[in-house]
Amino acid sequence: MSVHEKIAVQFYDYLQGDLPAEARRSVDDHLATCGDCSRELESVREFAGLLRPERTPAEERGGDFWLNFPAGVERRISGGEKKRSVGIVESLYSLFALNKKVTVSFSVAMVALFLLGLWMVNFEKPAEKAAGPASVAAADSIPVDARIGNYFRKSKTLLVGLSNIETPPAGDVSPNLDLEQGISRELMAESRKIRREPVDIRSAELIKEMDKLLAEFSGIPSRPSGQEMENIRRQIYSQNLLFKVRMAETSFRTVSRQESARVGGRTP
Amino acid sequence: MKTADEQQLIFRVREGDHQAFRMLVERYMKYAYNIAYGFVNDHDDAEDVAQESFVKVYESIGSFRGDAAFNTWLYRIVTNMSLNRLRQKKNSITNMSIVENAVVGKNDFFSAQQNMETRQALEKALHELPTLQRAVVILRHLNGLSTRQVGEILRCSEGTVKTHLHRGIKKMKSKIGFLEYERS
Numbered sequence: 467m468s469v470h471e472k473i474a475v476q477f478y479d480y481l482q483g484d485l486p487a488e489a490r491r492s493v494d495d496h497l498a499t500c501g502d503c504s505r506e507l508e509s510v511r512e513f514a515g516l517l518r519p520e521r522t523p524a525e526e527r528g529g530d531f532w533l534n535f536p537a538g539v540e541r542r543i544s545g546g547e548k549k550r551s552v553g554i555v556e557s558l559y560s561l562f563a564l565n566k567k568v569t570v571s572f573s574v575a576m577v578a579l580f581l582l583g584l585w586m587v588n589f590e591k592p593a594e595k596a597a598g599p600a601s602v603a604a605a606d607s608i609p610v611d612a613r614i615g616n617y618f619r620k621s622k623t624l625l626v627g628l629s630n631i632e633t634p635p636a637g638d639v640s641p642n643l644d645l646e647q648g649i650s651r652e653l654m655a656e657s658r659k660i661r662r663e664p665v666d667i668r669s670a671e672l673i674k675e676m677d678k679l680l681a682e683f684s685g686i687p688s689r690p691s692g693q694e695m696e697n698i699r700r701q702i703y704s705q706n707l708l709f710k711v712r713m714a715e716t717s718f719r720t721v722s723r724q725e726s727a728r729v730g731g732r733t734p
Numbered sequence: 735m736k737t738a739d740e741q742q743l744i745f746r747v748r749e750g751d752h753q754a755f756r757m758l759v760e761r762y763m764k765y766a767y768n769i770a771y772g773f774v775n776d777h778d779d780a781e782d783v784a785q786e787s788f789v790k791v792y793e794s795i796g797s798f799r800g801d802a803a804f805n806t807w808l809y810r811i812v813t814n815m816s817l818n819r820l821r822q823k824k825n826s827i828t829n830m831s832i833v834e835n836a837v838v839g840k841n842d843f844f845s846a847q848q849n850m851e852t853r854q855a856l857e858k859a860l861h862e863l864p865t866l867q868r869a870v871v872i873l874r875h876l877n878g879l880s881t882r883q884v885g886e887i888l889r890c891s892e893g894t895v896k897t898h899l900h901r902g903i904k905k906m907k908s909k910i911g912f913l914e915y916e917r918s
Contacts (some may be wrong), residue, residue: 475893475900478874479881513907517856517875523771523780524764531781536759538781539788540752623748623796630797641799645741 469496470503477510586668586717610663615718617656618669621676622715624649625708628683628698640689647688650680672710679707740804748795759788762805765877766812772872773816774823775857783819787812802886809879810887813869852910859909866890867902874899 467475473496479485480493497504524532624646631641657673657680665673679701686694702708746754766787771780790811791798798807860868866888873884874895884895 471900475896478899478903479896484881509907510903513903514875516852517871517903517906522764522768523777524767527767527777532763535763535781535785536756539759539785539792540756542785542789543792620749626796627748627799631799641801645745645800649745 470500473497473500473503474506477507478514480507481511481514582713586713610660611718613656613663614660614665614669615715617653617660617673618711618715618718620649620653620656622708622711624653625702625711628695629702629708631695640691640695642689644688647684650683654680654684669714672714675705675707676711679705737803741800744795744798744800744804747792755792758791758804762808763788765805766808769809769812769873769877770816772876773813773868774819775861779819779823783815784812787815790815803883806883806886809873809883810889813873813887817865817869855910856906859906862909863902863905867898867905870895870898871902871906875903 473493476485476489476493480490485493497507627646631643654677657677660673661670679698682701683698686698690698743754743758747758763784766784767780770783770787771777774780774783787808791808794811798804860871863871869888870884873879873887874881879887881892881895885892888895
């Protein structure tokens with residue numbers, strides 16, 4: 467690139483006043499001695515003025531358009547979710563129709579999930595009985611369950627985020643995890659409050675496992691190395707934390723819906 | 735909107751808070767629309783692209799890490815979606831038809847005081863630029879984004895942005911000069 471071209475590529479930023487002082491001085495010094503470049507600068511100034519719009523396209527749309535725009539986005543999202551559900555059903559059907567092995571494996575997996583669910587329900591019941599009438603009454607209260615449900619929901623979001631963070635190649639800048647670490651400290655504070663309430667044994671154990679992971683995660687730098695991130699991810703996978711938290715979140719969502727229905731159905 | 739407030743809003747969206755998502759849409763919908771229009775030069779297509787971009791944001795918000803500003807990420811999505819739309823249209827109709835359909839009887843980016851021929855020439859020249867040069871002109875000049883932000887959206891250096899802008903403007907000037915010579 468010639469000296470003139472190196473100066474010319476700065477012209478637009480120069481005209482906008484966006485050049486740093488030193489760069490601006492270089493351009494000024496060159497223009498003082500180069501008539502061709504001075505003429506080129508004027509040509510760019512004129513053309514940029516010609517190209518500039520009087521009204522933006524957004525300004526050309528009426529107020530009603532913008533009032534309805536967010537609803538339009540939401541309709542597309544809802545339509546997409548419905549389409550995704552249909553797609554899953556259709557693809558499962560075709561998968562089972564074609565492949566007996568898949569059918570058998572899927573059936574076995576469903577039975578295993580059913581038994582797991584049964585075990586969780588039975589496992590929780592003794593804990594509730596042992597807690598006593600007062601704490602059962604406390605456990606019956608919606609806020610505590612909602613709090614635990616919220617805790618698991620936020621934990622799930624955080625674990626999904628951490629699992630999906632890409633390790634940058636060596637030499638590249640690591641992602642900044644300030645936000646995630648802030649969230650993990652909030653979760654640790656919330657877990658301390660939850661543990662003062664009557665909580666079923668299974669959830670208490672899961673919260674303890676989360677605390678361990680969150681403490682380790684809060685302790686690493688906000689721009690961790692690839693190895694540090696890998697250690698965190700390994701902990702998530704080896705303890706199957708994401709699956710456990712998802713199951714817990716689902717069960718608390720079900721419990722809170724049942725509670726809401728029960729409370730709503732009570733006669734005064 | 736302060737960065738910390740926006741981070742909180744994004745976190746709420748990731749948790750499935752629809753109200754927070756609506757606030758983000760309302761905040762950025764016009765900017766997204768203007769960028770989309772710069773590429774597709776059609777109000778219906780711009781609406782389509784802008785709305786689909788927000789759907790993409792909703793679906794991918796979990797993977798947004800906050801390394802760049804949210805609006806940079808959004809504008810990158812809008813730019814890519816706009817370019818995809820142009821590629822789809824290119825397969826069915828010619829570039830010339832896009833410009834003709836866009837210009838005749840419709841509002842456009844350029845000054846209403848300019849004569850029709852100059853406006854047609856400017857739009858034709860813009861749409862005939864190579865993709866990257868066109869993207870830089872649209873983002874930097876027509877939408878007023880900074881060189882740094884354009885570089886982040888297009889994933890190139892600021893030097894590259896300046897070079898493409900310079901070459902894009904130069905090419906447009908020479909095309910318009912040629913078209914005016916043909917007319918005379």
